[in-house]
Amino acid sequence: MGGPVWRLGLVLSLVVQAACASAGVRAARAARARTPLAARALAGVAPAVETGAAPARLADRTWNWKSYNVRYQAAGEGNAGPSVLLVHGFGGNADHWRDNTAALASAGLRVFAIDLLGYGKSDKPPPLDMGAACGEVRRGGVVSGTDRHPLGSGYNFYTWADQLNDFVAEVVADTRGVLCVCNSVGGVAGLQAALDNREAIRGVFLLDPSLRMLHVRRQNPLQVPLTSALQTMLRETPLGLAFFDAVATPRAVGNVLRQAYGVSARVDDELVDAILTPGRSPGAARVFLDFISYSGGPLPEDLVERLDGxxxxxxxxxxxxxxxxxxxxGQKYADFPAVRRFIPLPGVGHCPQDEAPERINELVREFAAEVFGSF
Structure with a gap:
């Protein structure tokens, strides 16, 4: 895959091409979207493909958090079983769990799927204008050094962890606590939420968690200035928006996602549209460019190491x-004391919940039974 600077260099190359191309050069855009860096930038976004009859769509609901609207879906709220919170990855949303939410509810669980602030149909406020909703601000001087977002953006894992914990308290409202099932960067948010509130988050199930390879602690110190310069160029010049525009098309996203999936047949038009529609909403491009500049914050192994299994x-x-x-x-996670089970998934790529939903649903039921007992 190469180092982080190599990947950002490819992004920059794509951006320059996009800025110079005319709006009608679709073939050039499609070629750019097929590069590994375009795929890397959209890690965590993942559409699904039909497995027979399409399941009925769950109704969207809105929860107001810190004056922002947050979209979520729920199923099985009246069930007696344990509660499960599904947390998407970078660029995704609650629709990425389309073959999980209702299916898990039918097994007796109370299931909730949330859109993190900045993603899906949740509000997308300016990164530097989130006030007390910013998790780093709420923590005062506790977050420092490389644990901070280098730009002071509100789109950080502390903000999302606070969002998850408040959602669990106000919406899930289960005195037994909840299990977080998280894909990609959603796993870092789920782990941070568990550390912040160990009574409420009873367990975390990670599905291909993000290793955060652009984090400053992952990079060679000699590479950091160049990486930072490339991130700044993407974030603060028209080149970044040109890159976003180049990859934010159905064809480009479909090509990118087929690279991510081990089960490429699971990529279909329905969920590509479900991802792209909110991805084209006001503020979405700024969130995208802000996150690829997020080279600070917690690393997943640091959080796992601090949890009591x-x-x-x-x-x-x-x-x-x-x-x-x-x-x-990823295999190194099997060695952490808090990790009670590590499950290899043959033939599966970055988004197991969508590529192998029946297997993941089975595992979630087993996890719930281990933590809460039979239900």
């Missing part, structure tokens, strides 16, 4: 064909 167990399932978060690197 007896009180807050962690399960990890990893697609062996994941091109973005390689299985060989």
């Amino acid at each position: 007896e009180k807050n167990p962690v399960w990890v399932a990893w697609g062996q064909e994941d091109p973005w978060e390689p299985f060989a690197q």
Whole structure:
């Protein structure tokens, strides 16, 4: 895959081409979108493909958090079983769990799927204008050094962890606590939420969690200035918006996602549209460019290491064909005391919940039974 500077260099190359191309050069845009960097930038976005009859869409609901509207879906709220919170990855939303939410509810669980602030149909406020909703601000001087967002943006894992914990308290409202099932960067938010509130987040199930390869602690110190310069160029010049515009098309996203999926047949038009429609809403491009500049904050292994597996167990399932978060690197998570089970997923790529939904649903039921007992 190469180092982080190599990947950002490819992005920059794509951006320059996009800025110079006319709006009608669709073929050039499609070629740019097929590069590994375009795929890397959209890691966590993942559409699905039909598996027979399409399941009925769940109704969208809105929860007001810190004056912002947050969209979520729910199923099985009246069930007696444990509560499960599904957390999407970068660029995704609650629709990415289309073959999980209702299916898990039919097994007796109370299931909620949320759009993180800045994604899906949730509000997308300016990154530097979020006030007390910013998790780093709410923590005062506790967050420092490389744990901080380098730009002071409100789109950080502390903000999303606060959002998850407040949602659990106000909407899920289950005195037994909840299990977080998280894909990609959603896993870092779920782990941080568990550390912040160990009574409420009873366990975390990670599906191909993001390894955060652009984090400053992952980089060679000599590479940091160049990486930062490239990130600044993408974020603060028209080149970044040109790049976003180049990849924010149905054809480009479809090509990108087929690279991410080990089960490429699962990519269909319905969910590509479900991802792209909110991705084209006001503010979405700014969130996208802000996040690819997020080279600080917590690393997943730091968070897992601090959890107590007896009180807050962690399960990890990893697609062996994941091109973005390689299985060989993911295997190290099996060695952490908090990780009670590590499950390889042969033939599966970056988004197991969508590529192998029946298997993931089965594992979630097993995890719930381990944490809460039979239901």
